[in-house]
Amino acid sequence: SVIREKLLSALSDSPDDFLSGQALADIAGCSRAAVWKHIEELRKEGFVLEAVRKKGYRIIGSPDSVTANKLKIGLKTKTLGQYIHYEETVGSTQKVAHELAANGAPEGTLVIADEQTDGRGRLMREWHSSKGTGVWMSLILKPLLPPQKAPQFTLIAAVAVVQAIQETTGLEPQIKWPNDILINGKKATGILTELQAEPDKISSIIIGIGMNVNQTQEHFPDELQSIATSYGMVAGRSLSRSDIVQKVLERMEALYELYMAKGFTPIKLMWESYAVSIGKRITARTINGSIEGYARGITEEGVLQIEDDTGQLHHIYSADIELSR
Ligand code: BTX
Structure with a gap:
């Protein structure tokens, strides 16, 4: 809800100070009783909100969730992720995004889930998406371009993800053409780009990104044991999924703007600098x-x-x- 978003951003902007119920009511444009109800809802989402009589509220903890409320705190984008459709459990975020896109979802709409029960890779292969451990998201873009350009978006997304991982973890991921991101030679992320198009023009591009963030070895099924890894496993610490999503959206927005202004050449150079296979x-x-x-x-x-x-x-x-x- 808009009110909850306003409350959270006010509380997050002044983490050390208490904000009175009245101040929060003024900021959110609702009654003090409504503030109290929304605070209770936020606690259910996992936010830790301290309440002290005569002083008010302050935020002392937030969950490692990827809910819309959590992702919007401090998100520095203009369009990407400005509309967020979150579900705790979903078959596939790609499917949800396809439906939303067909029904007029605006550019930049993000579909994200805590768990996928039917996550998909290319050629209908399975994408293992265990609960609470990774980022399972689909981003809707609506570039004015012919459909042949769509595969480039896999590469743009790969560059965005590599840069986001570098910035949030210090790790040095590599890209394996066309859509795998490897860390220490193991698959840590997959990207799946799908299309809704007319013969001469893209209606929507749906970029599915699956990022293994906090899985430990036991989270992966037998067949993935030797080929998959997570950022957290390599970094040796647990990482904030929402920080990573925000960075991906920010990098993606910047690269998308660059691409629309200057074409694919600058992206191609970046992509090649991260590619593991070129020359091999x-x-x-x-x-x-x-x-x-x-x-x-x-x-x-x-x-x-x-x-x-x-x-x-x-x-x-x-x-x-x-x-x-
Ligand atoms: P891909 O076809 O390149 O890779 C699929 C293959 O990767 C599988 O056959 C399996 O061997 C391996 N694999 C499956 N799960 C994992 C995992 N968690 N980590 C590492 N390797 C794995 C890659 O396709 C594209 C994946 C896109 C996933 C996103 S998640 C959000 C969105 N929703 C959805 O259903 N798909 C996308």
């Missing part, structure tokens, strides 16, 4: 078979270029890649 010998498995060779780079369109042993250059639009040994 790789195998790309596509639906039409495998190609082995040296990854030479990506094109202006975000297409991967591989040079095989005969010197022929292949353009890879979609594949899973593996570093050869």
Whole structure:
């Protein structure tokens, strides 16, 4: 609710001072009784609000949640994440975002959940999304662009995520084309870009981002034990999911603006600087078979270029890649 948002931002702006019930009522534009009710609701969400007679309220703790209330405190974006649709448990945030987008959700709408029971990767593969441990989110963008440009958004999002991880954790993640973010060689994040489009124009791009933040080894099922990791496992401490989401939204907004103003070239340079496979010998498995060779780079369109042993250059639009040994 708008009132709760106003209360939280007032309390968060002055963490050391008490704000009286009347002051909060004035700020939020409601009665003192309503303030009290909203404070109770916020406590249920996990915020720790101290109340002292004759002094008022102050905030002394907030949960590691990714609710709309929590994410909006201190969020420094103009559009991305200004509308937040949070659900505690959802099948897939992609599905919810598709529905919202089809029903006119504005650009920058964020769908986020504490848990997904049917999280999806590419080709309908499963994305493991355990409760309270990661960030499972889908962002709706509405760029005025032809549909062919959509795959570039996977790469823009990857750069945004890498920069956000660097800023919040000091870790140095790497990107594996097209959509994996690796830390210490293990998958810590996946990105899935989907599209609603007319023949010549994008209606909505839905960028799904799954970030493993605070999982420990036991959270991952057997088949992921050797390939998956979380930021927290590598950093050796538990991390604030909401800080990471805010940073991703901020970086994404900046990169999106840069992209719309200057095109893909500046993003491509950043992307290549984080890419693990460029210059290395790789195998790309596509639906039409495998190609082995040296990854030479990506094109202006975000297409991967591989040079095989005969010197022929292949353009890879979609594949899973593996570093050869
Ligand atoms: P992908 O097809 O590149 O990767 C899927 C593969 O990654 C799986 O087959 C499995 O081997 C592995 N995997 C599954 N879960 C995890 C995990 N938690 N960590 C590491 N590896 C894993 C990647 O697809 C794109 C994933 C996007 C997920 C987001 S979450 C929010 C949004 N909603 C939704 O349903 N999907 C997106």
